[in-house]
Amino acid sequence: MLEVHEIEKTYEFKPLLRGVTFTLEPGETLCLLGASGSGKSTLLRIIAGLEPAESGRVLWNGADLEQVPAYKRNFGLMFQDYALFPHHSVAENVAFGLRMHGVGREEIGARVKEALRQVNMASFADRRVTDLSGGEQQRVALARALAPRPRLLMLDEPLGALDRSLREQLLEELRHLLHTTEIPAIYVTHDQEEAFALADRVALLHHGELVQIGSPLAVYQCPASPWAARFLGQTNLLDGQVVEARPLVVNTALGGFTAHWAGKPADGPKIGQKVTLLIPKREDRSTGANVRGRVTDVLFRGDGFHAEVVTATELRLSFWLARPVEAGEEVEISLQANGILAWPQSEDYE
Amino acid sequence: MKLSFAKLGRAAMWLLPGLFLLLFFVLPLLRVFGATGEDLAGGGLTWEALRRAVRPLGFTFYQAALSTLATLAIGLPAAYVFGRFDFPGKRRLRTLVSLPFILPTVVAAAGFNALLGPRGWVNLGLMNLLGLEQPPIIFLNTLGAILLAHVFYNTTIILRVVGGAWEGLDTRVEQAARALGASPWRTLWEVTLPLLRPAIFSATLLVFLFDFTSFGVILLLGGPSFATLEVEIYIQALHMLNLPQAGLLSAVQLVCTLAVTLIYLRLEARRSVPLAPRLRGEGLRRPKGWREKLLVAGMSALLILLVVAPLGALALRSVSRLEADRGQRGEVQTGLTLDYYRELFINRRGSFFYVPPAEAARNSLFYALVTTGLSLTFGGLAAYALARRGAGARVMDVLLMLPLGTSAVTLGLGYLLTFNRPPLDVRSFPLLVPIAHSLVALPFVVRTLLPALRSIPPSLRQAAAVLGASPRRVWWEVDWPVLGRAALVGAVFAFTISMGEFGATTFLANPEYPTLPVAIFRFLSQPGATNYGQAMAMATLLLLVCAAGVLLLERFQEGKEW
Known part of the structure; x- marks a missing residue:
């Protein structure tokens, strides 16, 4: 369906997008996950045809879209600030795309109703959009994007401006909607929880480069780089050195660990190579490797405890524990052995 | 390469206003400078001529400075009353006070004439009361x-x-000063006024600029003994037919006004009101105690008197018969009459050069409509160019604001010197009048359209495009609904400016096609009660047009600064 090929873009002489390439399958939801300034929104605007790329191609069913202006692509785009037309009512906003596509008056009425019903806003049809709350505006924007039945739906941080409980509610509705309409969708966010909740596949964007793309589980369990690990909330990273290549054994300030090589095969592992090691957060009592330390802080999180631990060598790590611990307590934590990963050392994960 | 609508539009919004300004603003002004330079070099102008320019220059500065000071003396207390207090009728009073700003100078002159002139209410009343001759x-x-x-x-x-x-202003800043032990006067002196200084400065410069380039008021109310640069240019060019001397005076005038305008624009660019209040109108309150109440009431009464007295005198005078018509003898029937309005449609003299006032009104209306069209077209294009920002936009911005500080008389003289060959000939190309009017109106139109244009978030246009709207459609569906209201405001500005413009028109209007202000000027300077009455009637009609304009403006731009 959608193919994005080697997109390059600079902004004020700095590279913003560097050779971004991916494809989107029918009915699939892809989440573009990255920090602010990683070029996510620009990529969306390039796909929508609102901005030109400096090089690279966007194809739809094999046809190059370069000569197709935005208004002829029939891609839906939902904006971060919703961009509702302030001079139109809710229904007129939703009808806009239908009018542009020359849909007949009666059909417009029916489809506006349908779209508003989909987002539970049917009773708001005659309201002014300026009188709506943030969550209501978000729903209207979604209805407006969906009404012309776009070939592709793109959503640019649609939940960014809303408070937490509303976000969770809307996330659930969005999830349901994306699955029932089966419109292929690209969802841009910086929030990994949102991404994991919605995505069939997640694509990680870092400094304009697509670092990793895969199912949420695969990406979480096997991040492609220390940056990806940290970005997804895996913060237990430490330096080490390879002492044995096969099986991989890494020596660190906490002692030796057996690890999996998560870098590219061409990059190692070699004996003596400096590496970055990831220690998983979740305790697994069935295996042998362990870490000792003193608990400095503990947070009760309902389904477990989040403990900050400092080791004898002054390393700070955090863990999810099922058992209760107290601050100041000396603990020994068993590690999930096959979750320990190693990459060639890089400075670039802060 | 395909020539798309968007590319064509982008080229047009730079080229058309740019060419318009170059041809009808920069070129005539350069011509004024050039002609003066030639005359100086060629000996056509002597040092005697230069010496003769010094006196009007001095007087122009003198009267502008005095006028500015007098305006500040009333304006600053009024600004305090309006900036700090809320009182009944405040909005209406603000509208009333803004009426003079778009009032033609001939109307104001006629108003003061009707109030305080030799045939005005006060003098006629006193003569009647005291039996004076x-x-x-x-x-x-x-x-x-x-x-x-x-x-x-x-x-x-x-x-x-x-x-x-x-x-x-954020009232908390003043409260902080008070809490730190400053008396009300200290607070005003050390906190409030320094914070207001940029606004006071730029308003003062603007007033000075308008006083400096004032023409109709001085010609009509000051008389021959008070020649400013403007009036002197007019006399030298049209009465003495001494174009070199007029050119020299214009060049002097231009140097002065361009300098003031540039300073004003620099200040304006830097001006920003520090520390905005959290809510609009937060610092406003009802006057408390007899002193504040007296101040608010007194200031309001003064402003009402200032505006209503001359304008009311004018309107009343246009429907009152107070003195004998020419050729009438004996006792005069005093009382209300609509004769002066009826006379407007009659060509009593049957003279070839005499143009009935109704025709002057028709000419004015035609010029005003053309002006509105021209200034909206070029102003709209220029506003789009300016909205994109960048170096080109900054040059265009300054270029567009310069007509604000250029005297209309100088512009008229520039046209006279530049467009002296057919087809662009002042005598035979009637569109030069609305073109000159458009230049005067352009800064106002652009300043009205630009904020509206900048208020449209780019995501709105993008949303429309993604939903299937072509660039043309995007403009119609997104830009126009927001811009339309501002365009209406700009149109009212352009229309009223054109209806009342006097300075440039005296140079450019063909004697056979005078405008209303020119006709009022002619009638006002002729003897006889009927002529005087007709001048009053025409001025009243113009006054009504302007009052309608101000009401429209006030409806459409609430809370704007002008």
Whole structure:
């Protein structure tokens, strides 16, 4: 369906997008996950045809879209600030795309109703959009994007401006909607929880480069780089050195660990190579490797405890524990052995 | 390469206003400079001529400075009252005070004439009461008349700019000063006024600029003994037919006004009201205690008197018969009459050069409509160019604002010197009048359209495009609904400016096609009660047009600074 090929873009002489390439399958939801300034929104605007790329191609069913202006692509785009037309009512906003596509008056009425019903806003049809709350505006924007039945739906941080409980509610509705309409969708966010909740596949964007793309589980369990690990909330990273290549054994300030090589095969592992090691957060009592330390802080999180631990060598790590611990307590934590990963050392994960 | 609508539009929005300004603004002004330079070099102008330019220059500065001071003396207290207090009728009073700003100078002059002139209400009343043969109050042809008319015109600028800034000041800053032990006067002196200084400065410069380039007021109320640069240019060019001397005076005038305009634009670019209040109108309160109440009531009464007295006198005078018509003898029937309005449609003299006032009104209307069309077209294109920002936009911005500080008389003279060959000939190409009017109106139109244009978030246009709207459609569906209202405001500005423009028109209007202001000027300077009455009637009609315009403006731009 959608193919994005080697997109390059600079902004004020700095590279913003560097050779971004991916494809989107029918009915699939892809989440573009990255920090602010990683070029996510620009990529969306390039796909929508609102901005030109400096090089690279966007194809739809094999046809190059370069000569197709935005208004002829029939891609839906939902904006971060919703961009509702302030001079139109809710229904007129939703009808806009239908009018542009020359849909007949009666059909417009029916489809506006349908779209508003989909987002539970049917009773708001005659309201002014300026009188709506943030969550209501978000729903209207979604209805407006969906009404012309776009070939592709793109959503640019649609939940960014809303408070937490509303976000969770809307996330659930969005999830349901994306699955029932089966419109292929690209969802841009910086929030990994949102991404994991919605995505069939997640694509990680870092400094304009697509670092990793895969199912949420695969990406979480096997991040492609220390940056990806940290970005997804895996913060237990430490330096080490390879002492044995096969099986991989890494020596660190906490002692030796057996690890999996998560870098590219061409990059190692070699004996003596400096590496970055990831220690998983979740305790697994069935295996042998362990870490000792003193608990400095503990947070009760309902389904477990989040403990900050400092080791004898002054390393700070955090863990999810099922058992209760107290601050100041000396603990020994068993590690999930096959979750320990190693990459060639890089400075670039802060 | 395909020539798309968007590319064509982008080229047009730079090229068309740019060419318009070059051809009809820059070129005539350069011509004025060039002609003066040639004359100086070729000996056509002697040092004697230069010496003769010094006196009007001195007087121009003198009267502009005095007028500005007088305007500040009324405007600043009024700004305080409007910036700090809320009182019944405040909005209406603000509208009333802004009426003079778009009022034609001939109407204001006719108004003051009807109030204080030799045939005005006050003098006729006193003569009647005291049985005098001569009018006891000599108002026309005094410096006082000039000052009063300038205060009448420009108080609204101080009120809007400084009053607006005052209203926008964060009252917490003043409260902090009070809490730290400053007396009310210390607070005003050390906190409030320094914060307001940029606004006061730029309003003062603007007032000075308008007083400096004032023409109609001085010609009509000051009389021959008070020649400013403007009036002197007019006399030298049209009465003495001494174009070199007029050119020299224009060049001097241009250097002065361009300098003031550039300073003003620099200040304006830097001006920002510091520390906006959290809510609009937060610092406003009802006056408390007899002193505040007296201040608010007194200031309101003064402003009402300033505006209503001359305009009311004018309107009343246009429907009252107070003195004998020419050729009438004996007792005069005094009373209300519509004769002067009826006379407007009759060509009594049957003279070839005499143009009935109704035709002048028709000419004015035609010019005003053309002006509105021209200034909206070029102003709209220029606003789009400016909205993109960048170096080109900054040059265009300055270029567009310069007509604000250029005297209309100089512009008229420039046209006279530049467009002297067919087809672009002042005598035979009637569109030069609305073109000159458009240049005067352009800064106002652009300043009205630009904020509206900048208020449209780019995501709205993108949303429309993604939903299937072509660029043309995007403009119609997104830009126009927002811009339309501002365009209407700009149109009202352009229309009223054109209806009342006097300075450039005296140079450019063909004697056979005078405008209303020119006709009023002619009638006002002729003897006889009927002529005087007709001048009053025409001025009243113009006044009504402007009042309608101000009401429209006030409806459409609430809370704007001008």
